[in-house]
Amino acid sequence: MSTTQYLTKDEVGILLTAAAHAPSMHNAQPWRFDIQDSVIDVLRDAERTLPAADPAGRMTCVGLGAAAFNLRVAAALLGHETTLAFEPDPAVPAVAVRVFLAERRVPVPGLSSLYSEVGRRHTYRGPMLDTPVPPEARQRLTAAAQAEGAQLHWLDGHQRTELSRILGIANERDVHDEDRLHERMHWIGGERDGDGVPDTALGPRAEAPAAVRDLGAGFDRADRGSAVFERKPAIAVLTTVAEDSHAWIRAGLALQHVLLTASSYDLGTSFLNQALEYADLRDEVRQLTGHTTWPQLIIRCGYPAHSSDHAPRRPWQATLGEWH
Numbered sequence: 001m002s003t004t005q006y007l008t009k010d011e012v013g014i015l016l017t018a019a020a021h022a023p024s025m026h027n028a029q030p031w032r033f034d035i036q037d038s039v040i041d042v043l044r045d046a047e048r049t050l051p052a053a054d055p056a057g058r059m060t061c062v063g064l065g066a067a068a069f070n071l072r073v074a075a076a077l078l079g080h081e082t083t084l085a086f087e088p089d090p091a092v093p094a095v096a097v098r099v100f101l102a103e104r105r106v107p108v109p110g111l112s113s114l115y116s117e118v119g120r121r122h123t124y125r126g127p128m129l130d131t132p133v134p135p136e137a138r139q140r141l142t143a144a145a146q147a148e149g150a151q152l153h154w155l156d157g158h159q160r161t162e163l164s165r166i167l168g169i170a171n172e173r174d175v176h177d178e179d180r181l182h183e184r185m186h187w188i189g190g191e192r193d194g195d196g197v198p199d200t201a202l203g204p205r206a207e208a209p210a211a212v213r214d215l216g217a218g219f220d221r222a223d224r225g226s227a228v229f230e231r232k233p234a235i236a237v238l239t240t241v242a243e244d245s246h247a248w249i250r251a252g253l254a255l256q257h258v259l260l261t262a263s264s265y266d267l268g269t270s271f272l273n274q275a276l277e278y279a280d281l282r283d284e285v286r287q288l289t290g291h292t293t294w295p296q297l298i299i300r301c302g303y304p305a306h307s308s309d310h311a312p313r314r315p316w317q318a319t320l321g322e323w324h
């Protein structure tokens with residue numbers, strides 16, 4: 001590591017700590033970062049992919065897009081406007097996003113106001129209160145997805161019922177797929193230091209079929225608690241018009257914009273992505289949201305009934321590659 005005239009070490013720490021707070025499937029944190037003056041590359045870390053659950057690398061791209069969004073938010077706090085290039089260099093395919101920091105000015109309104117949510121947001125897998133998500137918050141979350149070129153579809157009662165059926169099939173497959181089960185056992189459960197999902201972040205087991213994803217299913221601790229989940233979960237499907245790696249990265253940016261906005265309303269969020277990890281089931285979800293767009297994430301949203309633990313992160317220094 002060397003010093004640079006453009007960013008101080010403290011600024012690099014602020015930027016990369018924010019990036020690392022992004023969500024990623026199984027908290028694998030599939031990223032590393034190279035910095036050249038005012039340009040930050042978000043790179044895929046091939047050691048941190050999930051070949052069983054994510055053979056195409058779609059979820060990895062979503063995580064990288066989310067990390068890039070957090071970089072933008074932290075850069076905005078430091079006074080930098082940002083522009084992005086997706087997969088800018090065919091000669092270096094590991095670079096998923098290149099973030100260009102503009103000349104320093106004053107804190108960038110809008111994005112910088114989300115900075116306080118970066119460390120607060122986390123995945124909440126417990127039951128929600130029955131208090132509905134206010135229409136204004138729904139509209140703001142929808143606008144957050146649109147701002148990044150994605151869409152958010154809120155499910156009505158009929159669509160929720162259909163999704164429950166699809167989730168039931170996915171849950172059943174999940175516990176019988178040995179490769180996925182082994183992969184989850186590698187990343188999930190127990191005490192965790194730096195990555196993975198610890199027991200304390202798994203939330204309780206659902207006492208009746210519910211709109212949750214039980215990441216511990218199939219290898220669970222006997223002493224884990226159980227709970228009754230909300231009857232009418234607020235569920236939104238985040239979609240993109242295209243279906244390629246650029247669209248997946250874009251979905252990650254949109255996801256993080258939505259999640260940070262939700263956190264600013266004190267809303268908790270979790271994922272029901274098991275329904276999108278099997279091509280035939282994903283197609284059924286696609287029919288639910290109108291055929292024309294591609295479902296990338298299924299988000300459950302509400303006011304948490306309890307508090308829950310955060311999943312750990314590696315220190316930012318461990319994610320920094322080259323710095324010139």
Ligand SMILES: Cc1cc2nc3c(=O)[nH]c(=O)nc-3n(C[C@H](O)[C@H](O)[C@H](O)COP(=O)(O)O)c2cc1C
Pocket residue numbers: 021022023024025026027028059060062063066121122123124125196197213215270271272273274310311
């Ligand atoms: C693309 C993607 C898919 C995810 N899928 C699920 C999921 O199906 N179920 C779940 O409980 N969490 C899911 N997560 C959440 C991650 O487990 C979570 O982000 C990670 O453990 C880090 O924890 P945090 O979000 O609390 O910071 C997903 C996250 C991403 C980015």
